[in-house]
Amino acid sequence: MSVRNVDVRGRKVTIAEAGDGAPLVYLHGFADVHGVAGDLLPFHQRLAQHARIIAPAHPGCNGSDELESSTIDDVIFRYLELFDAELLPRFDLIGHCAGGWIAAELAVRHPERVARLTLIGACGLFVPGEPIGDVFMHAQPERGTDLRSLRALLFAEPDGALAKRWFPDGRGDLDEEVRRYQMLRFGSFMGFKPPYFYHRELRERLYRASMPSLVIWGEHDRMVLPAHGAAYGDGMSGATGLEVIGGAGHAVHLEQADRVADLIAEFHDQYPNEHAGTPFKETAQA
Amino acid sequence: MNNPVQLYCWHFMAYPLLPADFDETYDTGWVTVPNSLWDKDKSRGLYQQYIDQLAYSDELGFDGMVLNEHHQNIYGLMPSPNLIAAALTQRTKRGKIVILGNLLPLHLNPLRVAEEYAMLDNMSDGRLIAGFAPGSGPETFNYNVPSAGTRSQFWEAVDFIQRAWTDSGPFTHEGRHYPMRYVNPWPQPTQKPHPPIWIPGSRSRDTLVEIAKRGYCYFLSSRSHGNETARSQQMFSKILEEHGDRYQPSRMGILMSAYVADTDAQAQAEAKEGVWYFLKNCLKGHLRREGRQLTFGPGIPYIPPEEFRNFLKFSDPTTPLLGDAESFDDLQQSASIVVGSAETVYRRIMDILTRSKVGNLLIQFHLGNMQDALTRKSMHLFATEVAPRLREDSARLFAREFSESAHAPEMAT
Numbered sequence: 001m002s003v004r005n006v007d008v009r010g011r012k013v014t015i016a017e018a019g020d021g022a023p024l025v026y027l028h029g030f031a032d033v034h035g036v037a038g039d040l041l042p043f044h045q046r047l048a049q050h051a052r053i054i055a056p057a058h059p060g061c062n063g064s065d066e067l068e069s070s071t072i073d074d075v076i077f078r079y080l081e082l083f084d085a086e087l088l089p090r091f092d093l094i095g096h097c098a099g100g101w102i103a104a105e106l107a108v109r110h111p112e113r114v115a116r117l118t119l120i121g122a123c124g125l126f127v128p129g130e131p132i133g134d135v136f137m138h139a140q141p142e143r144g145t146d147l148r149s150l151r152a153l154l155f156a157e158p159d160g161a162l163a164k165r166w167f168p169d170g171r172g173d174l175d176e177e178v179r180r181y182q183m184l185r186f187g188s189f190m191g192f193k194p195p196y197f198y199h200r201e202l203r204e205r206l207y208r209a210s211m212p213s214l215v216i217w218g219e220h221d222r223m224v225l226p227a228h229g230a231a232y233g234d235g236m237s238g239a240t241g242l243e244v245i246g247g248a249g250h251a252v253h254l255e256q257a258d259r260v261a262d263l264i265a266e267f268h269d270q271y272p273n274e275h276a277g278t279p280f281k282e283t284a285q286a
Numbered sequence: 287m288n289n290p291v292q293l294y295c296w297h298f299m300a301y302p303l304l305p306a307d308f309d310e311t312y313d314t315g316w317v318t319v320p321n322s323l324w325d326k327d328k329s330r331g332l333y334q335q336y337i338d339q340l341a342y343s344d345e346l347g348f349d350g351m352v353l354n355e356h357h358q359n360i361y362g363l364m365p366s367p368n369l370i371a372a373a374l375t376q377r378t379k380r381g382k383i384v385i386l387g388n389l390l391p392l393h394l395n396p397l398r399v400a401e402e403y404a405m406l407d408n409m410s411d412g413r414l415i416a417g418f419a420p421g422s423g424p425e426t427f428n429y430n431v432p433s434a435g436t437r438s439q440f441w442e443a444v445d446f447i448q449r450a451w452t453d454s455g456p457f458t459h460e461g462r463h464y465p466m467r468y469v470n471p472w473p474q475p476t477q478k479p480h481p482p483i484w485i486p487g488s489r490s491r492d493t494l495v496e497i498a499k500r501g502y503c504y505f506l507s508s509r510s511h512g513n514e515t516a517r518s519q520q521m522f523s524k525i526l527e528e529h530g531d532r533y534q535p536s537r538m539g540i541l542m543s544a545y546v547a548d549t550d551a552q553a554q555a556e557a558k559e560g561v562w563y564f565l566k567n568c569l570k571g572h573l574r575r576e577g578r579q580l581t582f583g584p585g586i587p588y589i590p591p592e593e594f595r596n597f598l599k600f601s602d603p604t605t606p607l608l609g610d611a612e613s614f615d616d617l618q619q620s621a622s623i624v625v626g627s628a629e630t631v632y633r634r635i636m637d638i639l640t641r642s643k644v645g646n647l648l649i650q651f652h653l654g655n656m657q658d659a660l661t662r663k664s665m666h667l668f669a670t671e672v673a674p675r676l677r678e679d680s681a682r683l684f685a686r687e688f689s690e691s692a693h694a695p696e697m698a699t
Contacts, residue, residue, distance in 0.1 A: 060591075068438070069435070070435075134427075135585070136426065136427070136433075136585035136586065137427060137578075137580075137585060138585070139583070139584045139585035140423075140578050140579055140580060140583045140584070140585040140586070141578070141579075141583065141584075141603070142313075142577065142578045143575050143576060143577075144575045144579070144603040144604060145603045145604065170603065171598065171602075171603055174595065174598055174599065177584075177595075177598055178591055178594065178595050178598070180584065181584050181587055181591055181594050182591050184584055184585060184587045185434045185587035185591065186434075188426075188432050188433050188434035188435070188587050188588075189432065189434045189435050
């Protein structure tokens with residue numbers, strides 16, 4: 001396992017990396033690597049048993065340079081530059097939360113580069129009557145130090161040890177506080193224009209995601225409600241299923257790391273990478 | 287002889303009709319405070335009362351009146367300060383009209399602000415002081431203004447407006463945020479080269495540098511005036527020197543609140559209700575530990591991460607804020623709300639001036655639900671018994687401290 005900085009056209013990108021094998025790009029959210037942790041978490045280490053996991057930190061997060069402008073279009077373009085620089089013409093892709101949004105955008109814009117797609121509690125869609133939670137409001141502590149409502153947004157059990165480990169009340173570890181701040185700042189750049197972490201046009205573009213695509217959601221996801229998982233499952237032409245995990249919240253892959261890693265491993269076994277290159281629908285019918 | 291301290295009357299226009307159990311029942315006075323609490327009958331005449339108080343300050347000889355912009359809260363009922371300013375142009379003849387300021391990123395286009403301010407400068411015969419602010423926490427929630435990234439948008443808008451007032455139109459503005467093919471506002475402002483420009487800022491060095499680059503005035507938007515205010519003045523002074531400029535008291539302003547009566551005891555007795563309505567209700571969601579602060583914090587990530595790291599390092603989240611004050615003794619420490627006899631108020635303000643050397647005092651007289659008669663009585667006592675001494679002594683103080691630069695040319699601001 002290593003953390004390294006790469007220079008992409010004069011801009012620093014911090015990448016956490018582990019494992020050997022087929023490249024698997026992991027795009028993070030608020031509650032996992034780069035958003036709260038400086039390095040890979042147990043979930044990612046499980047994935048690294050079967051693949052070479054490459055987890056870049058979003059612009060401005062955990063060592064990566066900030067962009068002057070970070071609309072979703074800018075972010076997508078920067079990732080394409082990174083994949084070019086890292087010689088990754090085609091790879092498996094997993095995204096969580098805001099990272100899931102970026103992954104979905106990459107999949108509909110450049111389906112030829114994404115072999116297999118997994119979305120975990122991904123934002124990005126506008127679903128009427130099912131608004132994405134206001135992470136900015138909840139990130140403002142109550143009574144100066146109380147982050148319970150933010151934990152409730154991100155975890156099924158807001159008072160559980162895991163939630164309190166990454167979002168403690170009071171003044172926590174300085175580096176972790178700054179890491180969370182950087183992720184919120186990235187979210188403010190990207191998620192606000194249009195507001196609330198969605199891109200209204202994305203839903204009607206989802207049909208272009210024709211690669212095998214697995215959607216994983218926490219039953220108690222209060223940040224991105226499960227209706228969004230259903231919408232991704234309905235919209236992506238390559239979707240193979242929607243797995244709703246009981247007892248888990250938005251950070252389902254932290255809360256039930258083994259379960260989620262197993263689901264992804266099964267999914268990858270079921271749809272081997274050699275199908276890559278042909279549109280998935282044709283493969284499935286063959 | 288240097289100019290004396292300039293004394294302005296600031297009115298926030300708070301909503302004064304909240305139920306007595308507001309603090310126990312509602313967790314904030316900002317953004318989400320339910321507007322079903324607005325009393326359509328009892329609020330009739332409210333704006334008139336507030337405008338009359340501002341007009342009264344002009345009669346009393348204050349140097350100007352201060353307005354600012356707030357949305358969706360009980361702290362300030364001025365979503366559009368320009369409307370109140372327009373009314374004041376017709377009610378007053380003498381004092382400056384300070385708008386501190388229009389929140390530029392909330393406007394589709396800064397041209398509109400350049401136009402409205404130019405109208406106000408004409409309508410007031412050159413009495414406008416033009417403030418510009420980027421907005422902060424509440425605006426990210428109220429108006430979908432992204433907090434990160436707003437700064438570059440804000441400064442482009444400021445520069446655009448100044449140019450719209452000074453360069454001959456029509457011209458083309460090739461901005462990143464506001465590209466404009468035809469910039470040609472009619473009318474042009476009355477004041478030449480343009481109305482003085484004030485920018486509120488906290489203690490962010492970046493903001494002070496931008497202010498210094500442009501020769502503007504800095505308004506410290508803090509409600510506490512302990513040692514930090516003097517430190518801000520010193521930092522601003524140093525940054526001005528780095529930009530080949532020199533600090534003058536007229537370059538900086540601060541906000542404070544005052545209540546004056548015949549004796550300290552009487553002042554405290556009379557001010558108590560309004561002051562604690564203001565502290566408990568108006569500051570809930572802003573400067574209180576109770577509830578959720580919506581004006582600063584990690585969910586409003588407009589300052590660069592390194593500045594946020596420093597904020598974390600040097601602040602204690604358990605320290606009480608201004609609105610947590612339980613007694614007049616607590617209030618005394620923040621040196622922000624000064625309540626007492628004319629002698630007490632004079633002494634305590636002179637103490638702030640001596641330490642911080644700011645030349646503009648923006649004073650809030652109406653606090654929370656303070657009654658009209660008490661507000662006016664306090665303003666009158668301040669104008670007749672405090673202001674003359676402050677003017678005389680501050681002119682002497684500033685002459686002593688800034689004597690070499692007494693003959694420096696007046697800044698364009």
